Amino acid sequence: xxxxxxxxxxxxxxxxxxxxxxxxxxxxxxxxxxxxxxxxxxxxxxxxxxxxxxxxxxxxxxxxxxxxxxxxxxxxxxxxxxxxxxxxxxxxxxxxxxxxxxxxxxxxxxxxxxxxxxxxxxxxxxxxxxxxxxxxxxxxxxxxxxxxxxxxxxxxxxxxxxxxxxxxxxxxxxxxxxxxxxxxxxxxxxxxxxxxxxxxxxxxxxxxxxxxxxxxxxxxxxxxxxxxxxxxxxxxxxxxxxxxxxxxxxxxxxxxxxxxxxxxxxxxxxxxxxxxxxxxxxxxxxxxxxxxxxxxxxxxxxxxxxxxxxxxxxxxxxxxxxxxxxxxxxxxxxxxxxxxxxxxxxxxxxxxxxxxxxxxxxxxxxxxxxxxxxxxxxxxxxxxxxxxxxxxxxxxxxxxxxxxxxxxxxxxxxxxxxxxxxxxxxxxxxxxxxxxxxxxxxxxxxxxxxxx
Numbered sequence: 319x320x321x322x323x324x325x326x327x328x329x330x331x332x333x334x335x336x337x338x339x340x341x342x343x344x345x346x347x348x349x350x351x352x353x354x355x356x357x358x359x360x361x362x363x364x365x366x367x368x369x370x371x372x373x374x375x376x377x378x379x380x381x382x383x384x385x386x387x388x389x390x391x392x393x394x395x396x397x398x399x400x401x402x403x404x405x406x407x408x409x410x411x412x413x414x415x416x417x418x419x420x421x422x423x424x425x426x427x428x429x430x431x432x433x434x435x436x437x438x439x440x441x442x443x444x445x446x447x448x449x450x451x452x453x454x455x456x457x458x459x460x461x462x463x464x465x466x467x468x469x470x471x472x473x474x475x476x477x478x479x480x481x482x483x484x485x486x487x488x489x490x491x492x493x494x495x496x497x498x499x500x501x502x503x504x505x506x507x508x509x510x511x512x513x514x515x516x517x518x519x520x521x522x523x524x525x526x527x528x529x530x531x532x533x534x535x536x537x538x539x540x541x542x543x544x545x546x547x548x549x550x551x552x553x554x555x556x557x558x559x560x561x562x563x564x565x566x567x568x569x570x571x572x573x574x575x576x577x578x579x580x581x582x583x584x585x586x587x588x589x590x591x592x593x594x595x596x597x598x599x600x601x602x603x604x605x606x607x608x609x610x611x612x613x614x615x616x617x618x619x620x621x622x623x624x625x626x627x628x629x630x631x632x633x634x635x636x637x638x639x640x641x642x643x644x645x646x647x648x649x650x651x652x653x654x655x656x657x658x659x660x661x662x663x664x665x666x667x668x669x670x671x672x673x674x675x676x677x678x679x680x681x682x683x684x685x686x687x688x689x690x691x692x693x694x695x696x697x698x699x700x701x702x703x704x705x706x707x708x709x710x711x712x713x714x715x716x717x718x719x720x721x722x723x724x725x726x727x728x729x730x731x732x733x734x735x736x737x738x739x740x741x742x743x744x745x746x747x748x749x750x751x752x753x754x755x756x757x758x759x760x761x762x763x764x765x766x767x768x769x770x
Contacts, residue, residue: 329370
């Protein structure tokens with residue numbers, strides 16, 4: 319069978335464009351209603367998307383409601399709570415949520431994602447981030463975010479602990495022996511007894527091994543540290559890329575790293591974000607884009623640039639070229655992406671912050687269904703992407719447009735499924751179920767003795 323694209327539906331507030339909430343066809347309050355997300359997830363499932371994807375951070379951008387009062391709420395929902403609810407209203411689509419390794423201990427992460435994987439019958443995925451803003455750090459007793467290298471060192475250890483906890487139960491531990499009075503086989507449950515640089519965790523987990531073995535590991539960092547972590551551990555890499563040649567080098571580089579770590583190149587799927595403006599004619603598609611761009615306030619976008627990337631452009635004339643970014647301890651790869659884009663295309667500050675409003679650094683495609691699919695196919699065939707995370711500019715209309723116009727053209731070319739062939743997220747993505755790694759600790763007989 320022809321290799322097919324993987325597609326995620328990125329559910330981001332009322333749309334990925336910063337001015338989505340101001341569009342006349344958008345209900346700005348939708349992002350605060352469960353039925354809004356329920357209906358989006360059901361649409362994506364009916365269209366046979368691999369997964370819905372929820373981003374998150376744990377601090378109001380810039381730490382001030384006044385500073386971002388021009389923006390609609392994006393991270394209104396705690397994503398794991400929302401995924402648990404969506405699991406009960408869907409049956410096949412994957413459910414991916416972002417949780418930071420910086421601010422949630424590994425035991426909590428392992429338990430919560432294991433629970434969602436059980437609730438959804440094997441459809442959970444964890445998007446691993448390290449968090450990059452001082453606004454988030456301030457909510458957890460830190461004056462500033464931790465240094466970039468330390469955050470990634472913590473993330474690597476955090477991931478190792480979470481996986482060990484998922485593996486602290488065998489796949490078949492339950493005896494359910496009423497006559498003999500034994501619920502599970504104690505030889506099939508073990509402590510992990512982890513003592514590391516950042517974490518000490520005894521284990522085992524309180525629930526049996528997740529249906530997928532491990533929920534799918536997604537990773538979104540594109541810095542050198544992020545690529546190293548992705549090559550060693552990620553199964554899906556979500557990335558922001560603007561240029562196909564650069565994207566190909568990135569994707570193949572991550573696969574090179576995976577191979578060097580003893581993994582297969584196909585063990586890692588690279589899925590750039592893409593915001594799509596599609597219509598029956600190019601003129602209509604361009605009009606849809608310009609309608610949203612007309613709502614962009616450049617001054618507010620400069621403020622958003624500062625809160626998002628710690629890049630202060632407030633003292634620069636909007637029509638001048640941007641100065642180099644500070645390359646702080648935060649979003650290093652995204653700072654570089656925007657600066658390289660401005661340099662390559664000769665963008666002014668006004669134009670560059672407009673690009674932030676359109677898709678926050680992700681690829682923007684505008685055109686007819688054939689135009690859009692031609693470009694997606696070129697990236698796919700060239701090895702720049704294994705699929706894409708679709709960032710609808712407005713919701714639900716932008717997702718409806720992709721479903722009605724883009725997916726039929728992808729299917730006509732044999733590039734996307736007509737129906738699901740499996741039941742789990744791993745099935746959809748073509749990823750193998752991890753074999754349980756042997757745990758180093760004593761069997762649970764010893765644990766029960768210490769608890770008695």
